[in-house]
Amino acid sequence: MTIFLAPLTLIGPAAFAQAAADADKNPATNADILLYRAIGSSYVCNARTAGVDFPKAVGIAAATYAQLINGRHGGFVASAGTEKLTTKQLFSGAEFQVITGAIQYCPKEVPADVKTKVEEALKKQQKAK
Numbered sequence: 001m002t003i004f005l006a007p008l009t010l011i012g013p014a015a016f017a018q019a020a021a022d023a024d025k026n027p028a029t030n031a032d033i034l035l036y037r038a039i040g041s042s043y044v045c046n047a048r049t050a051g052v053d054f055p056k057a058v059g060i061a062a063a064t065y066a067q068l069i070n071g072r073h074g075g076f077v078a079s080a081g082t083e084k085l086t087t088k089q090l091f092s093g094a095e096f097q098v099i100t101g102a103i104q105y106c107p108k109e110v111p112a113d114v115k116t117k118v119e120e121a122l123k124k125q126q127k128a129k
Helices: 013-021 030-049 054-073 087-105 112-128
Strands: none
Touching (some): 054 087
8 A cells, every 4th residue: 555655766776686686585574574664663753753754754764664675585575475576565565564653653743644544544454354
């Protein structure tokens, strides 16, 4: 789910080259995902406290998260099975992860309309199960 249309150009060519070189690395585990979520969410909270616009803070945090998955894990996530995730999928998932983390860690720094959209998305996920 993409809440913001942050430019994917934040994910630089070096990350793509590194991903190709590291394609044989282990997929990101749940522990890895929790760590990257915490790092990204912390970045969003700190950036917002420093006055950075929410979309920009989320875009940078999500791009960094996606770069970590590409660079350290070749674009593979254990919970996704054997399918290599695209940059768009990684960015979208990262964006959702860092936003939900920011809601948890610094709710005052997350705009109300974003919280509403996330709550709606989570409700849809619950109904789909």
